[in-house]
Amino acid sequence: MHSTLTAIALNTFRETIRDRILYAFVLFAFLVTLLGLVLGSISVGQDIRILEDLGLFIISTIGGIIAVFVGTSLVYKEIDKRTIYLIFTKPISRWQFVVGKFLGLALCILSITFLMGVFLLGIIALFTTSTHHFAAMIASIGFIYLELLFVIALATFFSTFATPLMSVLFTIGLWLIAHVGDSLLLFGKISTNKAITIFCQIIYYALPDLAQLTRLRGHIMAHQLISTESILYLSIYIVGYLVILLTLATFITEQREFQ
Amino acid sequence: MTNGVIEISALVKDHVSPFLQKRVRVLDGLTLTVQQGQTFGLLGPNGAGKTTTIKLSLGLLKPTAGEVKVLDCPAGSKTALSRIGFLPENPYFYSYLTGWEFLDFFGQLFNLSTNQRKERAKELLEMVSLTDAAHKPIHKFSKGMLQRLGIAQCLINEPDVLFLDEPNSGLDPIGRKDIRNILLKLKQAGKTIFLNSHLLPDVNELCDQIGVLHKGKLIAGGKVASICPSGNYKDLEQFFFDVISSCDKQSQPKISSSS
Numbered sequence: 001m002h003s004t005l006t007a008i009a010l011n012t013f014r015e016t017i018r019d020r021i022l023y024a025f026v027l028f029a030f031l032v033t034l035l036g037l038v039l040g041s042i043s044v045g046q047d048i049r050i051l052e053d054l055g056l057f058i059i060s061t062i063g064g065i066i067a068v069f070v071g072t073s074l075v076y077k078e079i080d081k082r083t084i085y086l087i088f089t090k091p092i093s094r095w096q097f098v099v100g101k102f103l104g105l106a107l108c109i110l111s112i113t114f115l116m117g118v119f120l121l122g123i124i125a126l127f128t129t130s131t132h133h134f135a136a137m138i139a140s141i142g143f144i145y146l147e148l149l150f151v152i153a154l155a156t157f158f159s160t161f162a163t164p165l166m167s168v169l170f171t172i173g174l175w176l177i178a179h180v181g182d183s184l185l186l187f188g189k190i191s192t193n194k195a196i197t198i199f200c201q202i203i204y205y206a207l208p209d210l211a212q213l214t215r216l217r218g219h220i221m222a223h224q225l226i227s228t229e230s231i232l233y234l235s236i237y238i239v240g241y242l243v244i245l246l247t248l249a250t251f252i253t254e255q256r257e258f259q
Numbered sequence: 260m261t262n263g264v265i266e267i268s269a270l271v272k273d274h275v276s277p278f279l280q281k282r283v284r285v286l287d288g289l290t291l292t293v294q295q296g297q298t299f300g301l302l303g304p305n306g307a308g309k310t311t312t313i314k315l316s317l318g319l320l321k322p323t324a325g326e327v328k329v330l331d332c333p334a335g336s337k338t339a340l341s342r343i344g345f346l347p348e349n350p351y352f353y354s355y356l357t358g359w360e361f362l363d364f365f366g367q368l369f370n371l372s373t374n375q376r377k378e379r380a381k382e383l384l385e386m387v388s389l390t391d392a393a394h395k396p397i398h399k400f401s402k403g404m405l406q407r408l409g410i411a412q413c414l415i416n417e418p419d420v421l422f423l424d425e426p427n428s429g430l431d432p433i434g435r436k437d438i439r440n441i442l443l444k445l446k447q448a449g450k451t452i453f454l455n456s457h458l459l460p461d462v463n464e465l466c467d468q469i470g471v472l473h474k475g476k477l478i479a480g481g482k483v484a485s486i487c488p489s490g491n492y493k494d495l496e497q498f499f500f501d502v503i504s505s506c507d508k509q510s511q512p513k514i515s516s517s518s
């Protein structure tokens with residue numbers, strides 16, 4: 001059981017990491033960060049903060065793009081190329097397949113986030129040696145990764161039943177909506193229309209409130225103290241959504257026939 | 260009478276188109292038994308339902324009615340799958356892997372130890388004469404090499420039962436002979452083999468028993484030895500033409516449509 005999951009995860013990791021397009025994205029991230037460096041040095045006094053914000057933004061965007069595009073094609077490719085016939089005629093469970101795919105991509109995104117993170121920290125190190133800065137950056141990157149895990153799970157979920165194009169649209173759409181879920185909830189509260197109120201509530205609870213993550217990251221970058229509870233709570237909160245999404249994906253895969 | 264290794268009883272499969280919910284009957288009450296150690300060849304024109312039969316036997320598709328049992332277990336159960344080897348029609352592989360990695364991956368899905376996998380992979384690559392290409396990426400393989408790798412893949416778990424969908428298609432005469440010899444060896448080793456094929460001379464040489472599937476129905480069958488040369492037919496080809504044409508005559512008695 002254990003070895004099957006690892007095998008599928010590592011195979012997925014190998015598949016994604018051998019894709020050259022990945023390196024184009026990472027290179028792009030490096031270049032834009034360097035561009036930020038140039039811009040940052042123009043606005044004197046502000047440079048580190050601009051660079052930090054820009055760097056984190058790039059990491060989450062590039063990581064997100066890779067998560068969306070690779071994630072949505074993961075399961076679809078296996079069906080399209082019919083390698084699924086070989087997988088599902090081995091004594092494995094469908095959940096092992098789904099979770100293995102998720103973990104493989106999660107590992108790939110982890111490596112990329114790590115790479116981009118190290119690059120960013122290296123640049124920051126040219127300007128400051130304050131450990132506060134580094135601690136804040138590393139914590140922020142950690143929360144970005146947590147959010148990316150949600151994007152990967154969303155993409156994996158859609159790829160079990162939708163075409164890549166549809167999955168990309170759904171994943172990006174829901175990812176964005178999850179960021180404004182709390183505003184939607186507020187909007188629903190002040191709306192006089194009962195249906196809109198309920199609709200906004202449903203959306204808010206169906207998706208994780210990613211604005212919380214953004215707020216937390218803001219606090220971290222402003223060097224405010226963060227309680228362990230809030231970190232723990234947010235992590236469990238996101239992991240809960242991962243479990244739900246992967247369970248649904250498994251359920252769909254179990255029901256499916258493979259033509 | 261003992262239970263057969265493969266027991267297909269009153270199997271019906273309808274394909275339902277997703278939008279119009281139109282039903283097409285692909286298999287219509289198929290019943291057949293393959294005994295331990297037998298080599299069974301399922302023949303039939305394109306679209307007869309041969310591949311569908313194999314997919315149902317492996318649990319890739321779910322029957323509309325009837326059932327398939329392999330080794331006394333329901334089709335697609337882990338117990339059955341752990342003792343089955345499957346070669347799909349026109350096998351597709353992970354193009355980013357090398358031949359060796361590919362076999363190793365499937366060995367892991369069967370929970371084989373690292374040493375077992377190494378040994379098996381080496382042995383099998385040698386058996387299908389791919390030792391020199393073992394560390395080449397699969398996207399550089401020719402069709403015949405893919406077919407050989409497919410054969411190696413389906414033997415990684417030392418299966419008792421083999422399902423082979425057109426194992427000898429797309430090969431040059433040498434490749435065909437090689438595969439035929441491999442299959443003969445497996446047959447001598449006492450494996451139960453179920454194969455689909457259009458290459459009747461190969462079927463003649465390999466199979467003990469055949470069945471002819473036409474439009475989802477088993478219209479003829481029997482021991483190869485009693486069909487030709489000792490029977491009324493010169494060879495399997497003549498037998499095949501005869502049963503198909505007499506079946507078509509019966510189903511359309513008078514009206515000859517010109518469409």
Ligand SMILES: Nc1ncnc2c1ncn2[C@@H]1O[C@H](COP(=O)(O)OP(=O)(O)OP(=O)(O)O)[C@@H](O)[C@H]1O
Nearest residue numbers: 259274283285303304305306307308309310311312
């Ligand atoms: N997903 C599907 N939806 C509808 N019909 C299908 C589907 N898959 C297969 N069929 C139909 O089922 C029939 C049997 O297909 P199958 O692949 O089993 O044939 P086959 O005997 O293996 O043919 P071949 O010799 O060409 O490989 C065909 O008429 C095909 O059109």
Ligand SMILES: [Mg+2]
Nearest residue numbers: 309310311348
């Ligand atoms: Mg076929």
